[in-house]
Every structure is written in structure tokens, then in C-alpha cells.
Amino acid sequence: MSEPVKRRYRSPLREEAARRTRAAIRDAATALFVEQGYVRTTVKEIAAAAGVALRTVHAAFPGGKAEIFHEALDVATAGDEEPVAVADRPGFRAALDDPDRLLPELVRLGTGLLERAGRLLTACQESAGADADMHALNELGARNMAANMRTVAEALERHGRLAVPVDEAADVLLTLCSPQVHDLLVHRRGWSPERYAAWSGRALALLLCTPSDRGEREGSPEPPARP
Template sequence: MCSIYSASNAWRVQQVTGEVKRAYRSPLRAESARRTRASVREAATALFVAQGYVRTTVKEIAAAAGVALRTVHTAYPGGKIEIFHEALDVATAGDEAAIAVIDRPEVRESLADPDRLIADLARHGTALLGRAGPLLAACVGSAGADPEMAELNELGARTMAADMRRVAEALDGHGLLAVPVDEAADVLFALCSPMLHDLLVGRRSWTAERYETWLARALRLLLTPR
């Protein structure tokens, strides 16, 4: 449920809007371009995770994707940072739609349903971090050496804080909070963070099922009336 670093979706929306204004392209050509972007993105994701953002070059991405360097520049005119933004957004959302997770219909339904809100938060958050966790770690690891990664890292933290505030307000609106909204938002921000997920799943070898069960129980114990 938490959108983590999907604030970069706003950047992607600008790119999509810009594409609409370009010359008409046939459906076949558009699909071919989409497949090329996906291949480049997947190859780049593997490299970003394996060796970090800073060490990865566009030339290496092209070689890993099996395409010409010019093809990568055509598919992603914004360069390596555009590839990373899109790779992170797709991993976060689970698809290519440029819609932040917090704004998706299934998440809005969860926020409106007091009986499933916490369980859905734990389930969606676990799945999201399972997909996007390695790229988030790459972003954090590169933030000290790359200004664009530092900016994305900070933007993601602000976005997640705002999203967790919306979740806390939804819990409060349903009468489910035993603590102030500000405290609830901070607890959600901490417990749903990619860093904590990495500690338990990545370093302590918890399964996704164990993490999801623990997260739901911890949120209920810390936030809801006894």
C-alpha cells in the first residue's frame, strides 16, 4: 500500500504527456518501442542491483539488453536517471501505469474499509518491498555519491511520509487509533520502511509471509486500542 519512492511517477507523467504531443506512431511501432524499453529497463535493473547506480554505465546497459547504444538513448532520451526512475516505478507499482500506488483504486478501497485496512497495508507493503527493495537499496547506497540519487532518495522519503500520514488519517477516521495521528504516521513510516524490511527479510532471512504477519501484528499492537 505504501508508495515508498513512487513520487518519481510525477516525473514519468511529464514524460508520457510529452510523448502524446509527438508525431503519430502506429500501434505496432508503439508496441515495439514498449518492448524495447522493457528490455532495457530489465537489463538496467539487474545491473543497478548488482553493482550500484553510479558504477553502471549506459554502454553496459545496452550490452546487457542486447541492443545498440543508440537504441538505449532513443528509448530513454533522459539517460540513465530516466531508466532508474522508470525501473523503480515499475517495481514499486508492479506494472507500467504511471499512477502512484497510493492513488490506485484498490488502495483507495482499502483506506475506506476499516475491517481490512491494516491487513491490506501489510500485504501490499510486503509485496511492494519484495519487488522494489533491491532498487531502493541501490538508490540509498548511491545517494552519497550522486546528486540525482540523493534528490530521489529525499523525494521518496517525503512522499512516503505524506502517504503514511494519509493512512494514519484514514485509521483515525475509522476510530482505529489509540495514539495521536502524528505519532501514528511516524510509526507507519518506520515500520513500513524499506530499511526495516531489508533488515528482517534480507539480513535475517525472514520469509515474506512471516514479515507480513509480523507487520500486521506490530501495527495493531502499536496503533490500535487494546
């Protein structure tokens, strides 16, 4: 007679506690990465900031600091813990087929993404010269960003909305939607996210679109006057 198969015990409460611990570690690490950079941040500091033992961090993230950063960036970029890239989500894919929605949706998604992840992206870029993991992650992110902006430029051309060559449009999108421009205007010049989004929409329409297609986008609300 064969031995009975032992069922794996699953505890929803334990799993939820582990998820909360993991999120606390990730959030604490994010704050440290933004404040003092990836290279200077230690796993010991992350444990202290999260209020957990060092062994708890190692158990939750066996890959160490690099694994924590990767997950923090993934979650901040997507806005949730679902393993689906923003560019692959239904809302963005649908916007590619709707010329009237494409730039507004790009601005909406891009502003939200940069509000959540922009400073982590900057930390990654700033650490790329000193850490091999950050170098590889920065290079991958740059390639993905360039590919996504090329996809948007090609969609605009397909819909007859471009006033410039596709290559130029892709480069304009890559520049204006970059974390560097967002960081300059929002974090260094004090713009609100709403002002940044309104400016981004107008600038993209002005630089990319045919004159007949600028009207609706140029009619975006004016940004509030600076004091």
C-alpha cells in the first residue's frame, strides 16, 4: 500500500503577515535608496528602518539588496504587485489604437509612474557607475523606455498624427517623459504633478502633432501661476 500523500499546509494569515513584512522592508528600503542612494544603503539599515531583524530581511529577500531594489522598482513602476509591465496592460494597449486617447493616456500613466518611481529610477542611474547590478538594471530600463516610446511614435504615425519623422518623435518622447525632466520640474523647481502633466501634454502635442491635431490637446487647462 502506498503511503498517503502529505498535503502542504497553507495558512492565509501567515501568508498575509509575510506579505506585509515584505512590503514593510520594501518601503523602508525605497525611502533609504531615495535619500542616500543605492550604494550607501546597507541591508542592516533597511532592517532597522523596517523594524525587523536582519535575518528576517535575508529570509524575505535571499538575493539581498539588489533583489529588494528590483522589487521596489517593479512595484513603484506598476503601482501594484501584479507582475505585468505598464506597457503591457490593457489600458495602454487600447490607447495605442485610439489616436485621441494616446497622448493623454501616455501623460496620465507617465506622470503617475514618475511620481511613484521617478526618484528610484534616478537612484538607479546615479549608482550605475559604481554597482554592476544597477548598471545592468539601468541599461535594461533605458532599452525598455526607448522601445516603449518608439511604439508610441509609430502608433501616432500610423494614425496620421505626426508632424515629424518617427525617429525624432521617439527621441522627443524619450526626453520629455524622462525621470530627469520630471525630477527637474517637480522636485527641483517645485511644480505640482498636475502642472507637470498639463505642460507635458501641451509640449508633446506642440512638438509632435500636425497643426490640425493640436487643438484639443493645446486646450488643456493652463498651469497655475507661480507665486
